[in-house]
Amino acid sequence: MYRVTLEPGRHTVEVPAGTLLSDAILKAGVPLNLPCGGQGRCGRCQVAVREGSVRRRSELRLSRQQLSEGYVLACQSLVESDLVVFIPPQEIVAHAVASEKAAAEVAMPEGVRDWQEHPWVEALAVSLTPPSLDDNTNDLDRLQRDLGLAHGIESVQIGLPLLRTLGRALREADWQVDVVVERANPDGAAANPRLVDVRPRGSGRLLGAAIDVGTTSNVVYLVDLVSGRVLDTASTFNGQISCGEDVISRIIYSRREGGLAHLQQLVIGTVNGLLEELLERNGATPREVVRLCVAGNTTMMHLFLGIDPQFIRLEPYIPTANHLPPVKAAELGLLANPEAHVDCLPGVAAYVGADITAGVLSSEMYRTEKLTLFIDVGTNGEIVLGNADWLISCACSAGPAFEGAGVRSGMRAIPGAIDEVWINPRTFEPTFRTIGGEAP
Amino acid sequence: MYRVTLEPGRHTVEVPAGTLLSDAILKAGVPLNLPCGGQGRCGRCQVAVREGSVRRRSELRLSRQQLSEGYVLACQSLVESDLVVFIPPQEIVAHAVASEKAAAEVAMPEGVRDWQEHPWVEALAVSLTPPSLDDNTNDLDRLQRDLGLAHGIESVQIGLPLLRTLGRALREADWQVDVVVERANPDGAAANPRLVDVRPRGSGRLLGAAIDVGTTSNVVYLVDLVSGRVLDTASTFNGQISCGEDVISRIIYSRREGGLAHLQQLVIGTVNGLLEELLERNGATPREVVRLCVAGNTTMMHLFLGIDPQFIRLEPYIPTANHLPPVKAAELGLLANPEAHVDCLPGVAAYVGADITAGVLSSEMYRTEKLTLFIDVGTNGEIVLGNADWLISCACSAGPAFEGAGVRSGMRAIPGAIDEVWINPRTFEPTFRTIGGEAP
Structure with a gap:
């Protein structure tokens, strides 16, 4: 040694x-x-x-x-x-994310406002008739029956983890429960509503989390699913940075023995850290988080789910999937209700991912007549041009400009980097500001 | 010490x-x-x-x-x-199961013979066009596209574990694969077919396993899902016997710290031992087992799935569920394809379980005009009386007759127990046989 x-x-x-x-x-x-x-x-x-x-x-x-x-x-x-x-x-990796400011306010696109009338996830109050020797219907059928009578839901799906504790949950709540139901089936197939949780009447909120898995930064938004309000946000560097700063380096790292599992643990660990911070700050529990949504570039989505990304790097650059199936929070080990569905936004190609889809959707450029240019410059840079009739996109690595790999002029967004330049309207002198106010 | x-x-x-x-x-x-x-x-x-x-x-x-x-x-x-x-x-627990003989031949009820024309699980041959720079469709959409062209399947469901290895599986098979598809949705909801496995063309069989989870004995039947033939059977004592021989004792045991998990491990371990024996004897791999079916009494079904059974024992004797949702083999740790669905036959009440449903179905008493009596005497004894118009059932503990708990006259089915009595047609003398030919 x-x-x-x-x-x-x-x-x-x-x-x-x-x-x-x-x-x-x-x-x-x-x-x-x-x-x-x-x-x-x-x-x-x-x-x-x-x-x-x-x-x-x-x-x-x-x-x-x-x-x-x-x-x-x-x-x-x-x-x-x-x-x-x-x-x-x-x-040394600087632990300061510059995007906190941008994460503060998120606009809800016009077209999705009907979610409040037809919410995907709801907490439905149910008063069950307790069982007796005369009415010895089992717990699940009893719940189903009273859910049908009170809310017109004919048939529900239930997963094994929730079924394992259903008997105790109903009795501990003295048969007065809120049933968290997910109505639509996110994979598009017609299906019965799904039980996400059964909890004592009036306990707990309905929270959602929107997760932005960037190659460099991860951001989580905590959302109240009843009001639609973004309650809080938190962000930090993606823990995978120690295994490479760009997607190609991480794909190479994933080829190591245990590399893919390690990369997945790192990003899930980062997101769980942010979730923990948000839950603590807002006095909430993981169980209250009943739906999650994730966007990221194609490689990040693969690594987040633990899907082998190696063919994204090799010609002809093929991802395993762009439209990812819904996954349960428990399958990924996320700090949320184990039965919560995690929706993965769809991507388009190996280097045009779900982060771009999210941007096109929330900017609503896909609804406008005007020719619009959408630019996302991150570790990977993508550009989308188009309008309601057509959209075209291309992508290339923009990382070096931010990460300093091989950069001769310029630096990273660390203290001393210039982050704003303007003309003084009185003196007409150009003026600048640096991160942390340090010498440039 | x-x-x-x-x-x-x-x-x-x-x-x-x-x-x-x-x-x-x-x-x-x-x-x-x-x-x-x-x-x-x-x-x-x-x-x-x-x-x-x-x-x-x-x-x-x-x-x-x-x-x-x-x-x-x-x-x-x-x-x-x-x-x-x-x-x-x-x-000392005698390790000899008397039901081997009865397990030899199983009749297929008339009404279910159309499964060969409309099988639930099929292996569909697909030749994929390999990707190129001109056709860079992702792996899942490519598979979906060629599955649609070759077999008319519009949209499939896929789980995360299979997706994680899809890219490698397709390339290792040189794009010539058999896709194991489950067509119907066992929970009754309309849904898309589900991918169970993707494997090199012509590799592997389609096997199923039928599992009888008795309180005392466990039996597994290995079935060829293409011919419908029972290939082999194996049986042994339920490993839970060391935690009590009747369902009430096991429910009491499940209330101990870690008791429920221990009981589940024991029965899953027993079934996995039988599966291992059958697979080895028939030169098969766990991956080839793509569908499983389980029957047992209500308490056994709860313990098999790890569902808390305590309210079955307490008045008014309420199970958590009689119609259990489909579960994946991976969720139970069964020695089978991790994506294989495990169908749990439905039960009727706390003490009239899926074993009785299975008996009523396979005897076809529910289709006959004649008044029929169905008797199942095991550790728990149940009787069903009825015909095509009505069925009525009752149950009580029959265990002591077999297990010797508190029995003053008689013994267990161990060597020396009388297992057949007949009248000699020549001498008219009553004659008997004992297990193992030992003195009675």
Whole structure:
């Protein structure tokens, strides 16, 4: 075992000989940038070895001067002795998401306002007649019968997890319950309404969560499903960043032993962290979250669901699916009612995903006569041009502009980056603002 | 720690002071009879302490003479020293199921013969056009498209586990696949066909399993879903016997901490053992088992699915459900295709279960004009009287006659029990046969 000391901060970690320096740094809890996912392609994980020696696998993207100053690529260097390593500050992932402001207000498109008259998820009050020796109907048929009498629902579907506790739930509520029913079948087939929860009368709210799974940032909106109001939002970096900053790097990472499962855990963990924050801040429980909706690019949707994304990267670039089936929160381990359906917005192609569909829908450009241009510049950049008659889209990687991989002029959106430029109306002087007010 | 030695056989086990003697015996791997599930009610777990001492909680059902001979109830005695304990042979669970013979031939009722023209589960051959840059349709839509062209199926449902591996499955099969499709929706709602499996063309059979979950014995039939032929059967004792021999004892056991989960594991483990035996004997894999069907009494169905059965025992005796929803094999951990539906036959009431429904259906008494009596005497005994116009049923515990709990005249169906009596047509002498040909 060798001791690796990291500067600044003097974190230390003990690792066996031959450990990748990047793994040692991550093990020490320092969030190192690995934009290309540790392939030695991007040259972003440069660190300086101040004491001790490493074995270098690749020196790609290091200048002669850097080599003489002891710089190495952390993802391409094996620990061979006790080390003191200096990590330049720009290589540490900055934990500040710039999109908080944009996430504040969301407009509801015109066409979907009838949801309040015909809600997909409802809590229906039911007073059951308690069973007796004269009326020994079983619990499920009894619930079905009284749900039919009170609300005209002829037949409901119920899943095993809810059935397992139904008997106790009815008795603990003294037969006075709210039945959370999902009326429509999200996969489009005609089907009976589905039971999501059975809870004591008047307990709990009907909450929904809208989840934006970006390659870089994840945002969750907590929604009151009765009023339609966005109650709160929270966002943070996607935990997958430590496995690569762009989708290609993550697809390559997913090919490792256990890589796909690890990537899925990371993004589910990130979203669960945001859900936990929102629930705590709003005094709510996971059980109250009865419906979720997710949008993201095609690769992110695959990774979020744990679907093998490898063929998205290889010519002819084929996703497993663009229209994803509804999934239960329990299947993904999301912090919500286990029976809540998670709707995955549909995408269009390997590099035109559900994030674009969401943008086209909420901007309502698909309803207008005017020729409209929709631009989404994120880690992947997409553009949609069209109107009510036609829509055309294309996409390319826009990540380097934001993530700094290979960028020579400019920087990431970290403190000191210019984020606003305007002309002073009095002096006509150009003026700018930087993130954190620091020197540009 | 004290050492407990069991006679005959001289099994030994070390246990901490205060351990229940019955737990020590089970830990030593000796299958002791606990018909009442260890409540001290039935008096069947009588063992003789030859050396050492125990603390007795109850002496119920022990005679003065037995007490003087050192007999104790194993489920009511705590280990207080090293022990030598004698277990009478009749207290050990005999592992021989008498119903093997009856399980040999099953008649298919007349009315269900149209399944061969309209099978619920089919393997449909599909040759997909491989994707190209000119036709970059995603895998699921491509499969759907070619399934529509070749077999007229407009829209299919797919679950997340199958979707996760679809891309790889199609490419490994070089786009030549058999798609296992379940056409009808077993919960009765109109719905699209469902994908159960996607496998290389011509690989694998279509197998089904019919499972009889008896309180005492479990039987599994392996069925070829194309020919309808029963390929093989296997049976053994329900592993739950160590937690009580009748349904009431098992319901009481299910109230213990972790008791319900333990009971479910035991019965699923028993059924999986039988499935493993059948698959091995017939050179088949779990993936080939694409549909399962289960019948049992109401309590057994609850325990098989892990549904809390406690209200079946308490007045007014209410099951959670009689018509159970379809469940996937993966939800129960059954050794079968994870996407295979497990159909649970419907029951009628707390003590008239799906085993009786199965009997009424397969005997076709519900179609005849003649007044018919159907008798099922198992651990629980049920009788159905009626014809095509009406059916009436009642039930009571018949277990003691078979299990020997509290029986003074007679014995269990173990070696030496009389299992056939007839009159010799020549001598007119009554003659009998015993199990194993041993002395009666």
